[in-house]
Amino acid sequence: MNIAVAQSGGPTCAINASLTGVFKEALKTPVIDAIFGSVNGIEGMISDELIDLRPVIKSNEDMELLRQTPSTVLGSCRYKLPDADKDDGVYAKILENLTKHRIEAFFYIGGNDSMDTVDKLSAYLESKGSKIRVIGIPKTIDNDLPETDHTPGFGSAAKYVAATVQEIIRDSSVYSIESVTIIEIMGRHAGWLTASTCVLKANDEVAPHLIYLPECGLTKEKFLEDVRSMQAKYKAVIVAVSEGVRLPDEDRSDVVVDNFGHEYLSGIGKTLEGLVKDSIGCKVRSIELNVMQRCSSHICSKTDIDEAEMIGAEGVRRALSGESGKMVCFRRVSDIPYVITLDTVPASKVANKEKFFPKKWITPSKNGISEEAVRYFLPLIQGEVNIAMKNGMPVHFKL
């Protein structure tokens, strides 16, 4: 039998590690012959653009480089499958290509949109009497997938954000004048990544002094009141704010919507900067961590990369044992010592759904994160990968 694997959605530092996991596990499995990579996610399965991966991932060194290369070497997509009831043309095309290449298992590394694809495609294949299995392998820096303790890609993003926010704290604290520094962190509707800046407490940092998630609710008045009260205690106030935070009366005219119905939000950092400038008048700067928080592999979390590889490998084992339409997930047994187990859940339980940051982990002041959350986050950012360097720069694997 042959298998195929594809990558979808926004980049992370761990998607190629999950690909490595699928690839390595397949190499170990005598029943598997060719390992195909589908170019640009499911689009490659539709257009029959497949790469035979054995001849291109040639050595242990290649596998190690692939593991630590950010983004998706196979390319990505944001393609949403139509409802098969209404239009099964692309489904037929996918089935034709799977059959042509004797592919008996398809692995889709992605987020909640990709789990929609896993759910729909597996249902279609089953309805056609096909035995081809479809398994979802989670990834997202947003950590907002239901049914899993956390998502591969999140730990590396959180580690980058923690290190960078700590460096920005140093940078912001040098002058003798009052200042406010606002750091805008990714997270469309769920504030996990912004909340994770609370791990700095473990290294005796008091900042960020204010942490705002979409789950907090925020008004201009509360923000200014919070900043003023922190200014009474700290010369350089540091604010971490999720890109998804919206003020009630904000101008939303610049919101755009993608074909999954997602709104692209931006600019809350700039908005809060403007508020401080106008109403407080001290030195103020807003900083967007932008795509760096999802691709800064040079400071990825070893725990995250190892787990991403592990969950990819588990996907292969699950498919071989006959599971389909499932997403592999993590179950946490304990924080200290950190112990997780692997499981699967129906992809339908994850598709198009979001897991929000628990309200109980937001402090009553609605501008901070609890110690319990610190214990949840800390294990995910542990360990450093020995990054391969050449000419003073990381080496990336390229197809």
Place this chain on the structure above:
Amino acid sequence: MNIAVAQSGGPTCAINASLTGVFKEALKTPVIDAIFGSVNGIEGMISDELIDLRPVIKSNEDMELLRQTPSTVLGSCRYKLPDADKDDGVYAKILENLTKHRIEAFFYIGGNDSMDTVDKLSAYLESKGSKIRVIGIPKTIDNDLPETDHTPGFGSAAKYVAATVQEIIRDSSVYSIESVTIIEIMGRHAGWLTASTCVLKANDEVAPHLIYLPECGLTKEKFLEDVRSMQAKYKAVIVAVSEGVRLPDEDRSDVVVDNFGHEYLSGIGKTLEGLVKDSIGCKVRSIELNVMQRCSSHICSKTDIDEAEMIGAEGVRRALSGESGKMVCFRRVSDIPYVITLDTVPASKVANKEKFFPKKWITPSKNGISEEAVRYFLPLIQGEVNIAMKNGMPVHFKL
């Protein structure tokens, strides 16, 4: 005798390494008793806010942590000394405090503004018959100080920028649609840091496809023409642009000026993004590397940190040998192997001056950088510092 050291201007990853160099060399020197740190640059010498450093930097571990901590542990300032002819009040205050604490040498780690202070203060002290020596130790991520091959702090910034731009290239290349990604890099008037992205060629990266420095000259028309011509070859076009690039007809109403007469520039990335959106219409994103490029010690250059420490130590030796009103500098003997020597120059030759990126290293198309520049930049980003980690995050030294 006692000595004092202060840090000034914008943060870098290497200023604390130069402080470590001064401190360590002073420890080795039996004639030196107390080593004072002046809080917030020269302001601490005026207000008599000094910290006795021996009791706070207590161990080799402390020195190693200090070396790898970004920004300035002593705080910084942007204070410009008045002309002593017109107003010597603060000079008298500084002399009084220096004398009171038996300080016979003062070390000022900073950029071209700080060298103005070194020049003026040393001239004043000499005019008063004082034997107190004043030595400048260069730093700036901008690499724009005259009379030195390069500046401490630049190599670490360039290494961060190279690693990050490479990761952004991976991130930007995942989708099958055309896109333009514009990365805005620091550099007020001189494009050194933006130009340094050319080192990616050494690791077989084709991008950034377009590199624009303030020294290039750029118009809207040329920019759009360049982008279109790159789009004929590359699906995902990557542009590196210096924050100091100005389009001739751009609205400059948001420019603000500090008390050194510097204009704060911002927004060229957003401006170019708007041009692509309006005139080309493809997917476009602009990314500001912001303060991360000057404080991301977690990926600092070992060469830079070692040299910053070395030049700090040399400052102490020069002061003891009787030099004053000088800045310590690097002379490059060769690129391959990389050999530098240390020297001094009169601070007046550096004060308030800028060294621009050589025109001969800009390609005739005015959107690229030559191989000769790659050879200049590469040695500066070599080597990694073994960063101390705790709880998965770098450990910073705090006073």
